[in-house]
Structure formats: structure tokens, C-alpha cells
Amino acid sequence: MTAADAGGQDRAGRRVTTYFERPGPENTSAVVEAALARAAEIGLDDIVVASNTGTTARALLAGLRDGRGGARPARTNLVVVTHHVGFRSPGEDEMDPAVREELVGAGARLLTTTHLFGGVERAVTNQFGGLYPGALVAWTLRLFGEGLKVAVEIAVMALDAGLVPYGRDILAIGGSGRGADTAVVVRPSHAKTFFETRVVEIVCRPLPERRPEGWSGGPAG
Numbered sequence: 001m002t003a004a005d006a007g008g009q010d011r012a013g014r015r016v017t018t019y020f021e022r023p024g025p026e027n028t029s030a031v032v033e034a035a036l037a038r039a040a041e042i043g044l045d046d047i048v049v050a051s052n053t054g055t056t057a058r059a060l061l062a063g064l065r066d067g068r069g070g071a072r073p074a075r076t077n078l079v080v081v082t083h084h085v086g087f088r089s090p091g092e093d094e095m096d097p098a099v100r101e102e103l104v105g106a107g108a109r110l111l112t113t114t115h116l117f118g119g120v121e122r123a124v125t126n127q128f129g130g131l132y133p134g135a136l137v138a139w140t141l142r143l144f145g146e147g148l149k150v151a152v153e154i155a156v157m158a159l160d161a162g163l164v165p166y167g168r169d170i171l172a173i174g175g176s177g178r179g180a181d182t183a184v185v186v187r188p189s190h191a192k193t194f195f196e197t198r199v200v201e202i203v204c205r206p207l208p209e210r211r212p213e214g215w216s217g218g219p220a221g
Contacts, residue, residue, distance in 0.1 A: 015201060017202050017203065017204060017205065018030070018034050018203065018204035018205075019204070019205065019206070019207050020181055020204065020205070020206040020207065021206070021207060022206055022207065022209060023145065023146065023147065023175075023176035023181050023206040023209060024175075024176060024177070024178070024179065024181060024206070025175065025177075025178040025179020025180070025181075026179070027175075027179065027180065027181040027204075027206065028055075028056060028059050028175070028179040028180045028181075029059065030204070031173060031180040031181060031182070031183050031204055032059050032060055032062075032063040032068065032180070033063070033068055033069055034069070034183060034203050034204045035047070035060075035069075035171055035173055035183035035203055035204070036060075036063050036064065036068050036069035036070070036071040037068075037069030037070060038069075038171065038183070038185070038201075038203045039069075039071070039076075039171045040069055040070035040071055040072060041070070042169075042185070044169060044170060044171050044185065045072070045075045045076055045077055046076075046077045046079070046164045046165065046168065046170040046171070047060070047076060047077070047078050047079070047170065047171045047172075047173070048079045048081060048151075048154050048155050048158045048163075048164060048170060048171070048172045048173070049078070049079070049080055049081070049154075049172075049173040049174075049180070050080075050081050050082075050150050050151070050154050050173065050174045050175060050180075051080050051081070051082060051095075052082055052083045052087075052094045052095060052178075053094060053095060053096075053099065054080075054095055054096070054099035054100075054102070054103055055178075055179070056173070056175065056178075056179055056180050057078075057080040057103050057108060058103075059180075060078065060173070061078070061103070061106050061107070061108065064076055064078065065106075073107075077109070077163075077164065078107065078108045078109065079108070079109050079110075079111060079154075079158045079163045079164060080103055080108045080109070080110050080111070081110075081111045081112075081154040081157055081158060082094065082095050082110065082111070082112045083095075083112075083115075084112060084113060084114050084115055084118075085112060087115075093112070095110075095112075109163055111154075111157060111158060111161050111163060113157060113161065115153065115157070116134070116153045116154075116156050116157050116160075116191055116194075117134040117135060117137060117138040117149075117153055118134065119134065121133070121134045121135060122134075122135075137194070138153070141153075144202075144205065145176065145181075145182055145205050145206055145208070146174070146175070146176040146177070146182075147174040147175050147176050147180070147181045147182025147205060147206065148174065148182050148184060148199075148202070148205060149174070150174025150175065150182070151172035151173060151174035151182055151183070151184045151186065152172065152174075152184070152186060152188075152197065152199065153174075154172060154174065155170060155172040155186045155188040155197070156188045156189070156190070156191055156194060156197060157191075158170075158188070159188040159189070159190060160190055160191050164188070166189075166190075167187070168187065169185050169186070169187050169200055170185070170186060170187070170188065171183060171184070171185055171186075171203070172184055172185075172186050172188075176206070181204075181205065181206045182202075182204065182205045182206070183202075183203040183204050183205075184199055184200075184201065184202050184203060184205075185199075185200040185201040185203065186198065186199050186200060187200055
């Protein structure tokens, strides 16, 4: 991890982005620390996090409970966005019902719904091939990492579900497969006005993965 300070500003008052050496769930604890510190520092009460099994949501709830980074648990609106049912296999909900109950009991609000950049377009791609607007937006955001794409996507999904307020900055946390490796301050707009969404600040993110030696330009295997 490389950064002047993980709290969001250096001693000169400049905003600082924390960079992790590589993407992945090993960054989850550091993301929670940096995200909660920045949220407390600039007064953000709405946090949206991607969590499919509940592990990342539990880490964030623990950080809130322990007051990490100056967190304000009593004032925090924590929204947990899961994979949609059927993402991995037809009819399958990746989050156990007992975990859902646990998270809700701890004060989180859960959202399980169609993914912003997927939806019926994915069915068209799977059936007939091709790439359509939602996927093009998703791949463009992936230029900054999978976690950033996820963070922007879930922020808009939470807004469309009425779980975060319109027109306000929120903190969104995403990852690359499992865990968390990215946190951003984002001002989401609705899906129908997506291009009014603004990524205000990147709190932390992983550095790009290095290409394997001998890689000649095709997709990494």
C-alpha cells in the first residue's frame, strides 16, 4: 500500500488517494479503514457497499461499531448491494438467509436487484453476441479497475431503489471478485440520467495488475 496518509488528506490539506499493490480481498480491512475515515472527515452519512456473501458487509459493520476512522455508526445509512438472484446459477441467492437477517439486525439495508449495467442487454449478448451500451459503460469504467466500476454501479442502483438521497455525495465501496479494494466519493444520478453521475473523489484503489512476461496484447488468460 502506498500513500501519504490513509485518512484522505496529507498535512498540507491535500487530498490523498491510497493505492494498493494489487486488486483483491486482502485489501478489505485497509479499504474499510480509509473509507470510514474519509466519510467521517467530510461528513458523509450514506455508505453503499457491494457484498455477495456478507463478508465485506460484516467487515464494514465491525468498523462502524468500533468507531474506526472516527466513524459515526448512529448516523450512518449503510446499504449493502448483493448479486442479483441467479447471477451464479438459476434461482440461486448467494447470500444465506441467516446472513441477511444478521445484517439487517445490525442496521444495514439490503438491496438485491437487477444489475445496472446488465439487465436484459446481457440476455441479448448471451443469445446473439455483440456489445451494447450498458456493457460499454461498464468496460470504460474498468479502465480505472473493477472495483471502481462496481462502486459506481451500486451507487446508482441504491439511488434508484430510494435507499440513498438524490443530489448528495455518498461513499461507495466495491471490489474485484471478492472483498473490497476500492472506495470512492460519488454523487449518483438515476439510471435514466446516468451521465449526470459524478465521481467526486477516489479514496483508495488498487494499482493495475502487471501483464505477464511475454504478453503480446490479447486478453490476459
